[in-house]
Amino acid sequence: MKYAYRMCFFRPMDSDAVERYLSRRARKGWRLDKTGQVLWRFRRENPAALTYAVTYFPEASVYGGALTPAQEELAAYCAAAGWTFVAQWLRMQIYVTDRRDPVPLETDERQKLDTVRAVFRKNRVTSLLLIAAALLQVVTLAIRLKTEAFQLFASPLALPLLAAWPFVFFITLESRLLWALWLRRSERSVERGGPCAPSFFRLSRGLEIGALILVTALLIQGMWYAQRSGAGGALWWGVGITAVVLACVLVPVWWMRERGYDEGSIRNVTIFITVLIGVVAICAAADRSIVTPIEPAWWYEGESGRYGIYEDPIPLRLEDLGVSTEGLPYSTSRRSFSRSPFLSQVIAGHSCPPAEELPGEQPELGYTMVHVSFPPLYDVCREELSWGEMERVEDGRWQAEAVYAGAMYDGTPALLVCWEEDLLLLYSDLLPQLTAEQASAIRETAETWWV
Numbered sequence: 001m002k003y004a005y006r007m008c009f010f011r012p013m014d015s016d017a018v019e020r021y022l023s024r025r026a027r028k029g030w031r032l033d034k035t036g037q038v039l040w041r042f043r044r045e046n047p048a049a050l051t052y053a054v055t056y057f058p059e060a061s062v063y064g065g066a067l068t069p070a071q072e073e074l075a076a077y078c079a080a081a082g083w084t085f086v087a088q089w090l091r092m093q094i095y096v097t098d099r100r101d102p103v104p105l106e107t108d109e110r111q112k113l114d115t116v117r118a119v120f121r122k123n124r125v126t127s128l129l130l131i132a133a134a135l136l137q138v139v140t141l142a143i144r145l146k147t148e149a150f151q152l153f154a155s156p157l158a159l160p161l162l163a164a165w166p167f168v169f170f171i172t173l174e175s176r177l178l179w180a181l182w183l184r185r186s187e188r189s190v191e192r193g194g195p196c197a198p199s200f201f202r203l204s205r206g207l208e209i210g211a212l213i214l215v216t217a218l219l220i221q222g223m224w225y226a227q228r229s230g231a232g233g234a235l236w237w238g239v240g241i242t243a244v245v246l247a248c249v250l251v252p253v254w255w256m257r258e259r260g261y262d263e264g265s266i267r268n269v270t271i272f273i274t275v276l277i278g279v280v281a282i283c284a285a286a287d288r289s290i291v292t293p294i295e296p297a298w299w300y301e302g303e304s305g306r307y308g309i310y311e312d313p314i315p316l317r318l319e320d321l322g323v324s325t326e327g328l329p330y331s332t333s334r335r336s337f338s339r340s341p342f343l344s345q346v347i348a349g350h351s352c353p354p355a356e357e358l359p360g361e362q363p364e365l366g367y368t369m370v371h372v373s374f375p376p377l378y379d380v381c382r383e384e385l386s387w388g389e390m391e392r393v394e395d396g397r398w399q400a401e402a403v404y405a406g407a408m409y410d411g412t413p414a415l416l417v418c419w420e421e422d423l424l425l426l427y428s429d430l431l432p433q434l435t436a437e438q439a440s441a442i443r444e445t446a447e448t449w450w451v
Helices: 015-027 069-080 109-122 124-147 149-154 158-191 201-228 232-258 263-286 375-385 436-448
Strands: 003-007 030-035 039-044 051-056 084-089 092-097 298-301 306-309 332-339 343-351 364-372 391-393 402-407 413-418 422-427
Touching: 015 030, 015 051, 015 092, 015 201, 030 084, 030 092, 051 109, 069 084, 069 092, 109 158, 124 149, 124 158, 149 158, 149 343, 149 375, 158 201, 232 263, 306 332, 364 375, 375 413, 375 422, 422 436
Parallel strands: none
Antiparallel strands: 003 039, 030 039, 051 092, 084 092, 298 306, 332 343, 343 364, 364 422, 391 402, 402 413, 413 422
């Protein structure tokens, strides 16, 4: 293997960590060949005791590319002192030498500190905007937890959603805090005639890797639950679209960088592509016609119209309420299902032909069935499932811990039945005539359907 790639997460003040890392890799026979935004390429060579050094150039392009005349002049000056230019990463210039006691690349620690401060100042606006955006998303999530906790926790991607933006906020804020602490310690050390302070690379890397592993694990479990909920196809479409969007942004940056375009040109093209993608996304969201509706299993051509017929597998049907659908022109059942480590939820309905197709009162059943895997959410689910002014009643048919009775907005009788881990909101005109045996069968279904 001639080349190897490694993911490298460094920051502007991590020069000492970069120097140690590259020297250690050289002793193992891997020399830095090329740097990318995250991936660094190493070339296989004979193991050697090399010394790497890092300096900073505030005017360098964060995208890399060809050296400017000023950078070339700096490289020539360093070459005269025995240092060979290797690569640049962001505004960090990396040099190497095989001399045992090389002349230090930088001798003025005050100048070094001022240069690092200038480099970081260029990134200040971006990091502050990222912190603000992440904080806004965290606040939005907090509001949703207060007003839509039930629906949020029922989502298979609940955990990744709850962790992703707090993760971004934590990482960006932690970066700013560690930078401020490093700057303060370095200023005190330089004032006493010492060097700049060592970086917090090991601490920050440990925190970031731990948080990244956590978010990745949560994302994997979210995808697994989404697959079990029947939403795997939509999820993979989303992953594919995200990959295409990232490629539309990153590939042009890579292409322009390889051909030596200046930082301003690359930045302008990146902004243009990002805005264009945003406009397309907004237009797509506004055009509802591009959203593919859920197609029925088949269509029924009635006297007064065409009706979509659904045949989803649902836990409760009209037959469980004592209604036979045999002999009717059709019956339709439709459901949505979601599952997460916190909750499992199914919303379903079973109905028969409308009045114009079959005169007389037509049976209909609708319900929401929930299994609570995380006990602290039980009361939240019960409160959000309650419709209007539902009152607690004594109803021995259900053998439940609590039963609440009320009516839907159209007057349809509704019952919220609460067992130990399961909740069932039923709404149908047939509820008053249910027998104890039917209620017992419904209870058994509600408690065993999730197994």
